[in-house]
Amino acid sequence: xxxxxxRLPKYAIRYADRMREGFAVRALLILFALAFLAxxxxxxxxxxxxxxxKRGGDAYLAAFDDPxxxxxxxxxxxxxxxxxxxNVITGIAAAWAIAKFDFKGKxxxxxxxxxxxxxxxxxxxxxxVLLFGAQGYFGAWLKAHNVEIIFAVPGIVLATVFVTFPFxxxxxxxxxxxxxxxxxxxxxxxxxxxxxxxxxITLPNVKWSxxxxxxxxxxxxxxxxxxxxVVSGRIRGLTTTIPTQIEILYNEYNGVAAFALASLLAxxxxxxxxxxxxxxxxxxxxxxxxxxx
Amino acid sequence: xxxxxxxxxxxxxxxxFRALRGVSFTVEPGELMALLGPSGSGKTTLLRAIAxxxxxxxxxxxxxxxxxxxLSLRDRRIGFVFQSYALFxxxxxxxxxxxxxxxxxxxxxxxxxxxxxxxxxxxELVQLAGLEKRFPAQLSGGQRQRVALARAxxxxxxxLLLDEPFGALDAxxxxxxxSWLRDLHGRTGHTTVFxxxxxxxxxxxxxxxxxxxxxxxxxxxxPDAVYDQPESAFVCEFLGxxxxxxxxxxxxxxxxxxxxxxxxxGQNHSGPASLYVRPxxxxxxxxxxxxxxxVVAHIRRNGAIRRLEVAVKGYARRLELDLASAVAPAxxxxxxxxxxxxxxx
Numbered sequence: 001x002x003x004x005x006x007r008l009p010k011y012a013i014r015y016a017d018r019m020r021e022g023f024a025v026r027a028l029l030i031l032f033a034l035a036f037l038a039x040x041x042x043x044x045x046x047x048x049x050x051x052x053x054k055r056g057g058d059a060y061l062a063a064f065d066d067p068x069x070x071x072x073x074x075x076x077x078x079x080x081x082x083x084x085x086x087n088v089i090t091g092i093a094a095a096w097a098i099a100k101f102d103f104k105g106k107x108x109x110x111x112x113x114x115x116x117x118x119x120x121x122x123x124x125x126x127x128x129v130l131l132f133g134a135q136g137y138f139g140a141w142l143k144a145h146n147v148e149i150i151f152a153v154p155g156i157v158l159a160t161v162f163v164t165f166p167f168x169x170x171x172x173x174x175x176x177x178x179x180x181x182x183x184x185x186x187x188x189x190x191x192x193x194x195x196x197x198x199x200x201i202t203l204p205n206v207k208w209s210x211x212x213x214x215x216x217x218x219x220x221x222x223x224x225x226x227x228x229x230v231v232s233g234r235i236r237g238l239t240t241t242i243p244t245q246i247e248i249l250y251n252e253y254n255g256v257a258a259f260a261l262a263s264l265l266a267x268x269x270x271x272x273x274x275x276x277x278x279x280x281x282x283x284x285x286x287x288x289x290x291x292x293x
Numbered sequence: 294x295x296x297x298x299x300x301x302x303x304x305x306x307x308x309x310f311r312a313l314r315g316v317s318f319t320v321e322p323g324e325l326m327a328l329l330g331p332s333g334s335g336k337t338t339l340l341r342a343i344a345x346x347x348x349x350x351x352x353x354x355x356x357x358x359x360x361x362x363x364l365s366l367r368d369r370r371i372g373f374v375f376q377s378y379a380l381f382x383x384x385x386x387x388x389x390x391x392x393x394x395x396x397x398x399x400x401x402x403x404x405x406x407x408x409x410x411x412x413x414x415x416x417e418l419v420q421l422a423g424l425e426k427r428f429p430a431q432l433s434g435g436q437r438q439r440v441a442l443a444r445a446x447x448x449x450x451x452x453l454l455l456d457e458p459f460g461a462l463d464a465x466x467x468x469x470x471x472s473w474l475r476d477l478h479g480r481t482g483h484t485t486v487f488x489x490x491x492x493x494x495x496x497x498x499x500x501x502x503x504x505x506x507x508x509x510x511x512x513x514x515x516p517d518a519v520y521d522q523p524e525s526a527f528v529c530e531f532l533g534x535x536x537x538x539x540x541x542x543x544x545x546x547x548x549x550x551x552x553x554x555x556x557x558x559g560q561n562h563s564g565p566a567s568l569y570v571r572p573x574x575x576x577x578x579x580x581x582x583x584x585x586x587x588v589v590a591h592i593r594r595n596g597a598i599r600r601l602e603v604a605v606k607g608y609a610r611r612l613e614l615d616l617a618s619a620v621a622p623a624x625x626x627x628x629x630x631x632x633x634x635x636x637x638x
Contacts, residue, residue, distance in 0.1 A: 182379035185346050190393035190448055191367040200392075204383040 063260035091168025099176030125230025171213035330505035372450030
């Protein structure tokens, strides 16, 4: 720093000084930012773990011994295992179509992809109840054919798919658009088939965006509450996921068990964050290259 | 290997914009043809249509006698070098060049050793041996361009198409690559079409130049022919520098400000016209017949030559001429000029 300023002409140093605020102002701003982070991010996160371990490690572990808790964890994993791959495939397809082709109704499709972000998850859940519930449009037909959707696993999967649909597509569309069509056209003139072009050119070009999309999609799929709460009916041990199970436990004043389960979701968020940061750090060059060059 | 490329009545419209209006020409086997024109003249659309990346509304593209509409992109075997080079960022130089060979259907795909040998030969050809492990981001602009060319040549193309091949390079590299590409073409002998908006590039590099304007061909011919015998006012103004004098034609002579300034052979019609004169075709003379009077307004150095700007009564701009002798008139001096060659449209 002193080296650099030694080489700078005098007026430049004066200018740099003028651009910098006084010590008091700087300290105040930094303090404010730190206080904000502490109150709104750090304290809540810590309180989850503090509450979960309030009665010690044994009580914490006992919370997971409950068959209902285990069922909730299993169901959450199953739902994510279906919803995430489904949204990856449809998200890639939608992003590919929007970024690389021109067709009628393209703007409409783009807005539709954003719809789940703008609709309250509770409304999303209610839509499915309205469609597939016992009193819904298809309710009678579904009952006649012995298909259960609402208050059952298929409904939870549907609601989760709906709520988490935009993550992958939203992450991919701007990246694919920025990349243009030249690479794909080059591959086609070199004799590659459409599939080969997609798997060897398009997909590797956007793999980091795709990975971000998947991470975010997964975190939301496991954490979704509103829509799942409406369509699942919260039948204990059958249709409760981790978030809905937490609410049930909390309402029953079973704080330790509720926060123990909550600590799982918090840990998932932290792992997602760490993974994302690690990838960004480890593959910074590759990411920069695929985004800009 | 090389084919005759025939473009027959090519028409293409984008919404309301007519990009190509009935373009026809033939590129002989092994010929190097330049498509030259301002932006929006349709030259890139035409190149993409030859490649099959764009569908023509009407007209045909033939490789020898084969209508390319029957051929898939793979079967067309086009070597296309994109303006952006479009190198595959996630693959190294070797994999980029090998891509076309690996993409072949299994029955026609060469063995790994053969791929290695072919890519090695191509790297040798484009003088990039030793760089096969590099990624595109680690190459200079000129190197990327040569990788793009090697990749296009790897599929043994029937026609080589280059879109603004030197557009993204700085001036020095451009010049080097230009003569290098000329050499390479001499050795490989592919039927080649390249698009450029740089007339110097087109004239220096091509066997023939096709000049496009508003989706139609204005003129097509050797660099000498299009430069020395322009067939339209557009070609005259687009190629090289030129003075445009408003004249009146009568009795085979061009009158400027009611004074005869130029005798044109084979000019039969009478009436107002434009006389196009290149700076090197105006000479300073002693007063005489068909001379033009003016006052020297400015003298510029233009590379090897000196350029005189002369104010002439009745001409809103300044007449520009190249000084042939070492002795220059002073600024403000009255001079007489004679037009030695010109074109009337």
